[in-house]
Amino acid sequence: MTAARAMIKEPFTAGPEQTIGDVIKIFTDKKVRAVPVVDGNGMLLGLITLRIILKNVLPISATMEHGLESLDFLADTTEGAAKKLGKILDKPVADLMDENCVCASTDTSKWEAIRLMVKSNTILPVIDKKTRELKGVMTAQSTLTELDQTMKEIQAEKAAQGEDTA
Amino acid sequence: MSVGHGEEYVREVVFGWDPMITATVVLCLAYVFIITERLNRCVAALLGAGTLMILGVLNQDLAIEGVDFNTIFLLIGMMIIVGIMKDSGVFQYVAILSAKMVRAxxxxxxxxxxxxxxxxxxxxxxxxxxxxxxxxxxxxxxxxxxxxxxxxxxxxxxxxxxxxxxxxxxxxxxxxxxxxxxxxxxxxxxxxxxxxxxxxxxxxxxxxxxxxxxxxxxxxxxxxxxYKPAEALKDKELLIKSLIVLGIVLFGFIWGHGHGIEPGTSALTGAALLMLLQIYKFSPEKQTHKVHAALGTVEWETIFFFMGLFMLVYGVEHTxxxxxxxxxxxxxxxxxxxxxxxxxxxxxxxxxxxxxxxxxxxxxxxxxxxxxxxxxxxxxxxxxxxxxxxxxxxxxxxxxxxxxxxxxxxxxxxxxxxxxxxxxxxxxxxxxxxxxxxxxxxxxxxxxxx
Structure with a gap:
């Protein structure tokens, strides 16, 4: 069983030239937390998530490697954070997206796909291995739904077998 | 085989190469890699030291004699102390305080x-x-x-x-x-x-x-x-412990000199003392965990670079x-x-x-x-x-x-x-x-x- 079976085949996507403001609107309207970024030919370029946007609101000194480990001493900074958000709203998605996002290919096994998703803690884009064309995304929800359905099928099968032998 | 001093150790270098030329070539090669940064400096120094030993310019006893363990202990000890101390947030505190002091x-x-x-x-x-x-x-x-x-x-x-x-x-x-x-x-x-x-x-x-x-x-x-600098001071108890230990170590540096106590001893003992103050009230399992974390703050790359370098230089000095x-x-x-x-x-x-x-x-x-x-x-x-x-x-x-x-x-x-x-x-x-x-x-x- 492969990743292709549990994925959403026509996911919401964003284009690299769309702005962060546009993406936030997609997140709000469609009630999702992450969307893959694809070019005009449907090739995967990266992933943009709510978490990436929030991270960019923080001062760089707090998000860089070996940076500040606490910002407790910053008092009353809502205004500053809001201003930083205002600054990135017009930036193109391409500037902020995660280009090295974890993704699976259509023939990745289900176990591996679930492992990747648990590790990356976001949605898992599924691509064609050779062309990098986006085929769909796996989300925690889509995976659980699929697993749940399979489990019910197994139970039904068992029940049917039980009736036969009875 | 035990060899006391350099002068007693005269071993044929493999292939009959002249030890001085061999050592010089190895040292220069290692330095080229270190200077051009084509190779990690620690790996370059350790490989150089290993080559000298394998080629017979040094044996292992001599190489160990070349390592200045006082320096190594001093570095490791101070790194552990600072590694623990930094979690108190004292450095951010001082920096922010100094900014407020001059009214930004x-x-x-x-x-x-x-x-x-x-x-x-x-x-x-x-x-x-x-x-x-x-x-x-x-x-x-x-x-x-x-x-x-x-x-x-x-x-x-x-x-x-x-x-x-x-x-x-x-x-x-x-x-x-x-x-x-x-x-x-x-x-x-x-x-x-x-x-x-x-x-x-x-x-x-x-x-x-x-x-x-x-x-x-x-x-x-x-x-x-x-800004509230006081908020940056995350762990006051830790800060006090660290300052006491740092004070003892400094005292050890100053007083110990006339009393046969090397700085490396003061630093390493201070590090052990600070770790003790940090862990004594925890279960053995948690103690191990905390000690691992403290040792993890040591820059081992630097330590092994120093060790390799000391051996390398000793080999060349020896010739x-x-x-x-x-x-x-x-x-x-x-x-x-x-x-x-x-x-x-x-x-x-x-x-x-x-x-x-x-x-x-x-x-x-x-x-x-x-x-x-x-x-x-x-x-x-x-x-x-x-x-x-x-x-x-x-x-x-x-x-x-x-x-x-x-x-x-x-x-x-x-x-x-x-x-x-x-x-x-x-x-x-x-x-x-x-x-x-x-x-x-x-x-x-x-x-x-x-």
Whole structure:
């Protein structure tokens, strides 16, 4: 069983030239937390998530490697954070997206796909291995739904077998 | 087989190669890799040391004899202490407090942060100091909408100059102090005044070049003034424990010198004591976990680099090459103390600016030691050591790769999107370094040659 079976085949996507403001609107309207970024030919370029946007609101000194480990001493900074958000709203998605996002290919096994998703803690884009064309995304929800359905099928099968032998 | 001293060990080098030439070739190859940074410096030094042993220039007993474990213990001990201490948030606290003290005035902040860096660097390892100060600096400059470059530049200089003042401040001092047996206070007496004079000069220079032109908005200042430094102090109990242990270790450095206690012993015992204070009330399992975390803060790459380097240099020293260089140096200067020491001062400054100053100092130590006999004994050549320390520490400011702290600042700047260009840094830092050497030259003349 492969990743292709549990994925959403026509996911919401964003284009690299769309702005962060546009993406936030997609997140709000469609009630999702992450969307893959694809070019005009449907090739995967990266992933943009709510978490990436929030991270960019923080001062760089707090998000860089070996940076500040606490910002407790910053008092009353809502205004500053809001201003930083205002600054990135017009930036193109391409500037902020995660280009090295974890993704699976259509023939990745289900176990591996679930492992990747648990590790990356976001949605898992599924691509064609050779062309990098986006085929769909796996989300925690889509995976659980699929697993749940399979489990019910197994139970039904068992029940049917039980009736036969009875 | 046990071999006591170098002189007794004469083994045929494999293939019948001349040991001196073999060792020189291995040393040069290792240095080429270290200087060009084509290979990690630790791997280059360890491979070089291993090659010397396999080729028979050294055996393992000799190689171990070459490692200065006093330096290794001192480095590991101080790294553990700082690694634990930094979790208290004291460094952020001091940096923010110093910003509030000057009411977020950028001109005074530039000076204040340079002095904070210099003072921390004198007592702690330079790399650690800049690792703790630079993130706060980047935050403060972002808030004040200032270009961080002048701040980072001044902190590189402050860390190298501040580190010069004590035995533990700068890696070259640690190696020199350990090899020659200078005490903590001897460093303070002999190099402290030079540090103060040069820091004052640099402060005026930085103010003229950058500080006096700096300005920021009232709003940005007001914002910074609302910071709560007390909140940065995350663990007061830990801070008190760390300060007590640091105090004991410093006392050990100063008092121990006359009582046969090496600095390495003080530092490593202090580290163990601080770990004890941290873990004694926890279960054995949690104790192990905490000790692992503390040991994880040690920069093992640096430690193994030092070990490899000591073995490598000892191998070359063993073949007599370094004594040969020492003699050549005395031929040039005619054995005159003033000429020799000033040659060492300027020479080490320029060399240290081009290459990492640690391998340079490690190589110079046996060279200088070899001159003692012809110059009237170990006491007579004492000024040469101070010349080496001055040159190597100040030379560390000459380029972006000259000292480990510089590399650390540059990598932080790059991650924050304020890349420091190598040439841009060099064009100001190198001449400025030469001016500090000129000041050191004058100081040296008054302090040691009059």
């Amino acid at each position: 005035n950028p001109r005074l902040l530039l000076i204040n942060l340079a002095f904070v860096t210099a003072i921390f660097s004198a007592l702690l390892d330079n790399v650690t100091t800049v690792m703790l100060i630079v993130p706060v600096t980047l935050l403060l400059t972002e808030q004040l909408k200032l270009n961080p470059y002048p701040f980072l530049f001044s902190q590189i200089f402050a860390s190298n100059v501040g580190g010069m003042a004590t035995l533990v401040g700068d890696p070259p001092n640690i190696i020199i102090g350990s090899a020659v047996g200078f005490s903590f206070m001897e460093f303070v007496y002999n190099l402290g005044p030079a540090t103060v004079v040069i820091m004052i000069f640099l402060t005026i220079f930085f103010d003229l070049v950058w500080g006096r032109k700096m300005d920021t908005t009232l709003k940005a200042k007001a914002h910074l003034l609302r 007599g090459l370094l004594a040969l260089i020492g003699n050549k140096m005395l031929e040039i200067t005619g054995g005159d103390l003033a000429y020799t020491s000033l040659l060492i001062l300027w020479g080490s400054a320029i060399f240290s600016a081009i290459v990492d100053n640690i391998p340079f100092v490690a190589t110079m130590i046996p060279i200088i030691e070899s001159t003692a006999d012809s110059m009237g004994g170990p006491e007579a050549i004492e000024p040469l050591w101070w010349a080496l320390a001055l040159g190597a520490c100040l030379g560390g400011n000459g380029s972006l790769i000259a000292a480990s702290a510089n590399v650390m600042v540059a990598s932080f700047a790059e991650r924050a999107g304020h890349r420091i260009a190598f040439i841009k840094f060099l064009t100001l830092a190198f001449p400025l370094m030469l001016v500090t050497i000129a000041i050191a030259h004058a100081y040296f003349w008054f302090a040691f040659l009059q």
